[in-house]
Amino acid sequence: MSEKSPENVVFPLVALRNLVVFPGVFAAFRVGRPRSVVALEQATEGDGRLFVVAQREAAVEEPSPDDLFDVGVICEVRRIHEEETPDVRQVLVEGLERRRIAEHVQFEPYHAVRLEPFPDTPDEVPASLRREVRQLLASSIGARQTLSQLEALPDSYALDYAVAFNVDVSVEDKQKVLEEPSPLTRYRMLVPVLKTEKQIADAGRRIRDEAKSSVSEQERRLWLEERREDMERELAELTGSDLRADELRERIEQAGLPAEVRQEAERELVRLSNMPSGAPEYGVITDYLEWLGALPWNASTDAVVDLGKAREVLDRDHYDRREVKERILEYLSVRKLRPEREGALLCFVGAPGVGKTSMGRSIAEATGRRFHRISLGGVRDEAEVRGHRRTYVGALPGRIIRALRSVGVSNPVLLLDEIDKLQVSPMGDPASALLEVMDPEHNSSFVDSYLAVPFDLSRIMFIGTANTTDTIPPVLLDRLEVIELPGYSTEEKTAIARQYLLPKQVRAAGLEQERVDLEEGALELLVEGYTREAGVRELERQIAAVCRKVARGYLEGRRAYCYVDRRRVADLLGPHKYSPERDERSGRPGVCPTLAVSPAGGRLLLVEVTRVDGKGKLIVTGRVGEALRESAFLAYSFWKGRAERFGFAPSVLTESDFHVHFPGAGVAKGGTAVGLAVALAFASALADRPLAEGAAVLGEITLSGRVLRVDRVRERLAAASRAGIARVILPERNRPEVEAARDAENALDLEILYVKSIQEALPVGLPSAGAGSRP
Numbered sequence: 091m092s093e094k095s096p097e098n099v100v101f102p103l104v105a106l107r108n109l110v111v112f113p114g115v116f117a118a119f120r121v122g123r124p125r126s127v128v129a130l131e132q133a134t135e136g137d138g139r140l141f142v143v144a145q146r147e148a149a150v151e152e153p154s155p156d157d158l159f160d161v162g163v164i165c166e167v168r169r170i171h172e173e174e175t176p177d178v179r180q181v182l183v184e185g186l187e188r189r190r191i192a193e194h195v196q197f198e199p200y201h202a203v204r205l206e207p208f209p210d211t212p213d214e215v216p217a218s219l220r221r222e223v224r225q226l227l228a229s230s231i232g233a234r235q236t237l238s239q240l241e242a243l244p245d246s247y248a249l250d251y252a253v254a255f256n257v258d259v260s261v262e263d264k265q266k267v268l269e270e271p272s273p274l275t276r277y278r279m280l281v282p283v284l285k286t287e288k289q290i291a292d293a294g295r296r297i298r299d300e301a302k303s304s305v306s307e308q309e310r311r312l313w314l315e316e317r318r319e320d321m322e323r324e325l326a327e328l329t330g331s332d333l334r335a336d337e338l339r340e341r342i343e344q345a346g347l348p349a350e351v352r353q354e355a356e357r358e359l360v361r362l363s364n365m366p367s368g369a370p371e372y373g374v375i376t377d378y379l380e381w382l383g384a385l386p387w388n389a390s391t392d393a394v395v396d397l398g399k400a401r402e403v404l405d406r407d408h409y410d411r412r413e414v415k416e417r418i419l420e421y422l423s424v425r426k427l428r429p430e431r432e433g434a435l436l437c438f439v440g441a442p443g444v445g446k447t448s449m450g451r452s453i454a455e456a457t458g459r460r461f462h463r464i465s466l467g468g469v470r471d472e473a474e475v476r477g478h479r480r481t482y483v484g485a486l487p488g489r490i491i492r493a494l495r496s497v498g499v500s501n502p503v504l505l506l507d508e509i510d511k512l513q514v515s516p517m518g519d520p521a522s523a524l525l526e527v528m529d530p531e532h533n534s535s536f537v538d539s540y541l542a543v544p545f546d547l548s549r550i551m552f553i554g555t556a557n558t559t560d561t562i563p564p565v566l567l568d569r570l571e572v573i574e575l576p577g578y579s580t581e582e583k584t585a586i587a588r589q590y591l592l593p594k595q596v597r598a599a600g601l602e603q604e605r606v607d608l609e610e611g612a613l614e615l616l617v618e619g620y621t622r623e624a625g626v627r628e629l630e631r632q633i634a635a636v637c638r639k640v641a642r643g644y645l646e647g648r649r650a651y652c653y654v655d656r657r658r659v660a661d662l663l664g665p666h667k668y669s670p671e672r673d674e675r676s677g678r679p680g681v682c683p684t685l686a687v688s689p690a691g692g693r694l695l696l697v698e699v700t701r702v703d704g705k706g707k708l709i710v711t712g713r714v715g716e717a718l719r720e721s722a723f724l725a726y727s728f729w730k731g732r733a734e735r736f737g738f739a740p741s742v743l744t745e746s747d748f749h750v751h752f753p754g755a756g757v758a759k760g761g762t763a764v765g766l767a768v769a770l771a772f773a774s775a776l777a778d779r780p781l782a783e784g785a786a787v788l789g790e791i792t793l794s795g796r797v798l799r800v801d802r803v804r805e806r807l808a809a810a811s812r813a814g815i816a817r818v819i820l821p822e823r824n825r826p827e828v829e830a831a832r833d834a835e836n837a838l839d840l841e842i843l844y845v846k847s848i849q850e851a852l853p854v855g856l857p858s859a860g861a862g863s864r865p
Contacts, residue, residue, distance in 0.1 A: 101141040101164065102129035103201040107148040107484055108373055110264040111163045112251035113185045120483050122178040123151070129200035130170070130179060138167050141189065141203060144261055149377065151486060155194050161208060161269045163188055175482075176517060185251075188268065213274040223249055223277060226284035250276040257283050258366075290366075335363045338376065341383035348387065351543045355382050374480055381487060381541065386494055390501045390549065393459045395426035400456035407452045408445055409586045414438075417573055418453060425457075425551075435528055437509070437554035440575030441691030441805070443625020446555040447505060449575075454503035459551060462493045467508035472518025475527060477540035487540040490527055490547065501549040509566070510556035521563045528552050528569060558688075576804040577624025577691040579811040583617045584610065591630045599637035606640045608633075608654045615656045619666035624691020624805065636662055680775035682855070683786045683815065684767035685806035686759060692802075692809030694786070696753055697764060699771040704747025706730075712752030715760030722750045724791055725769040728848065729776065732795075736852070738776045748775070763800035765791035766819070769848050770855040781855045785817040786810050788824075795848040799823035810840060817841040819851055 104126045111117045121130050133140035143162030150157045165183035173180055192206035227249075254267040257280070270276045342355045362375045400422055404415045421436060438446040447463065454461035466489075469475070478485035486492065493504060506528075512521045526532050533547035554570055556562060562570070578586065588610075596603055608616075616636075621628040639662045640652045654662070686695040710722045729736075730743045750768060752759050766789035774781045788806060789797040799821050800806070807828070810818050820828065822844040845851040 099139075100195050100202050100204055101139065102132040103141050103143065103162075103203050104129050105145050105153045105158055105201070106142055107145055108261055110144045110255070110261055110268055111142050111165060111183065111185050112255045112268060113163055113188050114251050115185050115255045116168070116182060117165075117185065117255070118180065118182045120173070120178055121181055122175070122484065124177070125152070125198070125200050127177060127179065129202070130167070130181065132200055132202075133167055134170065139164055139186070140167065140183075141165070141191075141205065142183065143191070144265055148261075148373070149380075149486070151492075155191075158191075159265050159269075161188065161190050161265070163268070164205070208269075209271070210273055211271045213272045215273050215277050219274075219277050219281075220249065223253060223280060223284065226281065226288055227253060250280060253280050253284070257287060259283055335359060338362070338379045338383065342379065345383045345385070346388045347382065348544075351382065351387070354543050355379060374485075378480060378540075381491075381495070382543075384495050385491065385545070386498050386500045387545075388500070390499050391459055393457050393501055395422045395457055397423060397426070400453075403452050403456045404449075407448055409589060410582060411445070411575070414449070414573055414575060418449070422453075422457065435530075435552055435554065435570050437556060437570035437572050438575055439556050439559055439572050441557060441577050441624030441688075443623055443627030444575040444577060444691075445625070446575060447507065450503060450505040450553045450555070453551070453553065457503070457551070460497045460499055460502040461505070462497045462502055463505045463507055464489050464493055465507045466520070466524075467511040468513060469511075469520045470513035470515035470517060472520050472523045473539065475520050475523035477538040479539050480542075485540055487538045488523075490536075491538045491541065491545065494545075494550075500546065501551070503551045503553060506552060506554045508556065509554045510558055510561045512563075519563075521566050525566060525569065528554075528566075574802065574804060576802075577808045577812075578626060579808055580614060580617050583626055583629060584613045586626050587613045587616070587629060587633060591626065591633050595630065595634045595637045598634065599641045601637060601641055601644070604651070605644065606637060606652050606654065608636070609656075611656045612654045612659045615659050615666075619668060620659075620663060622668045622693075624808070632663065677780045677783075679778050679780050680771055682767045682771035682774065682781055683813075684764045685786050685788055685809050685815075685818070686761070686764065687802045687805050687809075692805040692807075692812075694809060694813040694815070695759070695764065697767045697771045698751045698753065699768070699775040700749050700751075701742075701746045701775050702749070703745065706744045707747040709747070709749045710751075711749070712754065713758050714752055715758065717760055717762050718752070718764065721762050721765035721791065722768050724765060724793055725772050726750075727793060728769060728791070728795055729772050733776065736773070742776060748772070762790040763788055763806075765789060766797055766821075766845075766848065766851055770851060773852060773856050777856060779856065782817075782857065784815060785819060785855060786813075786815045787819045787851065787855060789819070789821040789845070789851070791848060797821045797845055797847055797851065803828060807840060815840070817843065819843050819845055819854055822846045 104121060105123075106119060109117065109119055121127055129140060141162055142165050143158050143160075145153050146157055146159060163185045164187045165185050167181060167183055169182040171180040172178070188208050189205035190208045191203050193204040195202045195204055250267065250273060254264055254276070263283075267276055267279055270279065339359055342352070342359070347355060358375050358379055362372070362379070365372055365375070397419060400419060401415070404411075404418065408415070418436075438449055440446055450463070451461050473488065475488045475490065477488035477491060487495075490504070494500065494502070506524070509521075509524070512524070514521075526536060527547060530548060533550075535544040536547045537544050559567055559572060587608075592608060592613075593603060596606055616632050617629060620632045623629070636654060636659070640654075643649050643652065652658075660666070680699040680701070682697045682699075684695050684697055686693055708723065708726050710719050714722075726743075726748060729738070733743055734740045750771075752764075767787040769791055770781060770787055788800050788803070790800060791797055803820065803824050804827075807818060818840055820842055825844050828842060843854055845854070
């Protein structure tokens with residue numbers, strides 16, 4: 091135990107569902123939510139104390155401060171047991187002191203609070219009231235299990251908390267007892283509850299005695315059946331459970347459930363009506379029926395596809411992207427003409443900040459549907475998609491069903507964000523579960539494990555987003571129509587900043603548009619000197635920083651209007667973070683620029699090859715993957731077998747060692763698209779002559795020297811434009827898609843040269859280098 095007073099300590103917090111812990115009692119509960127698990131570990135690593143407090147609503151998965159009661163109990167952890175279910179702990183704690191939350195200190199990675207005292211008033215409880223509570227406790231049902239321990243305590247022991255913890259009342263009523271500062275009032279609050287328990291116990295004993303007095307077993311059975319309704323009515327009057335059942339029945343009636351679902355709901359309503367409110371399964375059934383009544387079985391919005399409005403919304407929210415917009419309009423046209431047709435499942439793929447999520451919002455607005463985003467990044471539990479079975483403590487439906495309850499309609503646009511970051515774990519494969527959700531042939535009767543009844547998901551418009559298709563499982567990728575959103579060029583970023591980002595951040599900073607003006611050169615400097623990304627997310631943050639500093643200067647009276655040029659940007663934001671990405675070969679032999687892509691977008695990558703005296707050894711460095719290493723060996727083998735045909739002495743490869751390096755060792759590199767660049771870098775090193783200035787090279791190579799197609803070529807070309815590359819050598823097999831993109835968007839002012847083999851690329855990249863020979 092810490093010697094510090096609780097008021098000077100920051101306590102990890104664990105929020106409890108349907109449980110209130112009291113000082114002086116031992117309580118056992120399960121901890122499974124990630125923040126609660128980390129809070130428990132933090133407590134055990136410290137002095138063993140944590141602060142537990144009840145939630146106002148048990149269904150809230152990640153409670154905020156408004157979802158928690160203000161008063162809880164400091165507890166000491168006595169025992170922790172890990173259950174078979176991963177990341178779930180069974181915890182036994184002892185309640186120590188009642189405290190009120192004074193401040194919420196943090197929320198991640200665990201919830202922590204600072205507390206303030208919450209003392210009792212100096213009331214004295216009469217001995218007669220203590221005896222009455224003990225007598226009622228002795229004849230009650232709910233607290234009988236703890237009676238033997240409580241009877242052994244002295245008369246002066248405060249029974250109020252122990253009784254309140256064990257009797258069968260709601261969380262709200264128990265919380266009222268915990269928050270009551272007067273011990274005398276707490277005892278008086280418990281007397282009516284114990285009297286109700288005594289009446290229930292007396293009614294049960296009377297029935298048993300009357301049943302035992304019957305002549306035969308058959309007569310006793312008949313008599314019990316006759317009295318069952320009377321007993322149920324009497325219990326309902328005492329516990330109020332019939333009122334809850336009636337309320338749920340009314341909600342079920344209004345929900346318009348399908349016949350199969352209605353039958354299941356009626357069965358659960360009958361069980362609930364025959365069950366006392368203190369039964370362990372009572373809360374499980376009420377939560378289940380509440381979910382059935384809250385889901386939008388028939389509710390929907392009037393989703394009308396207006397192509398004129400759709401084009402207007404897309405043009406308003408997104409700069410350029412003509413090819414992507416045309417594909418979306420085609421998709422919406424088919425949905426309008428054939429609403430019942432199983433449409434394509436769109437998936438926007440691109441680097442962070444290129445507008446994938448906002449595309450989904452625009453589609454929802456254009457079609458008159460509600461929009462909801464579901465983040466799937468890092469999800470590794472199949473139950474997050476399919477839901478938990480009701481047999482588990484704290485079970486909930488999956489994220490799809492929870493999203494439908496949140497939006498309140500059955501035909502929203504659901505954006506499944508970051509589907510490339512789903513993970514396989516011992517708890518199942520979420521991607522496989524997602525197949526049933528998104529597949530139009532099966533999702534009309536999707537069965538969530540918690541609901542255990544079919545729900546029609548076919549009216550939902552699913553849209554996926556991903557940074558790359560490499561990590562999307564093939565079976566899931568096969569059901570998606572991938573639409574690539576390449577990164578923006580410097581000119582596009584500048585235009586987006588001028589038209590969208592700057593006005594938005596000026597308003598966010600509380601300024602008027604007339605008070606701040608960024609010249610074109612300043613925007614270009616922000617793009618090239620302070621950001622390095624394919625999208626515009628970091629650019630927006632830098633513009634926001636400029637606006638904040640302008641707002642501060644305005645309030646401090648330094649200036650009412652601010653004109654920001656390139657020099658002023660440096661004054662406001664400090665030195666440049668990045669040097670402009672340019673071809674930095676400086677006439678060096680053995681260096682060839684190429685264009686790589688990653689989840690963050692396209693970027694310029696240099697390939698360096700150097701030759702030293704040796705015995706034909708090849709070294710590859712730069713944190714490369716196996717595919718990239720193989721490309722280097724392919725290029726080396728190609729030149730080793732054909733050096734003489736291209737005018738190089740054969741001995742130069744057998745009597746030299748070659749070192750291939752990919753600068754930027756802090757970034758992992760992979761793929762085969764740089765094979766042609768490695769081959770030309772070898773040629774440059776062998777000839778001891780630099781390659782042609784201002785050209786980047788792309789293409790996968792084979793051992794015979796053929797150049798094969800590369801993927802994500804538009805992102806690579808956008809990176810070339812940002813890096814100031816004027817000419818790009820591409821595989822001939824990429825010609826159709828590149829020419830189609832140039833005709834559609836006309837956005838990249840690049841000279842494109844297409845080659846089919848290393849022999850064709852060699853005269854372009856290294857003029858006068860054996861163009862007449864054939865490999």
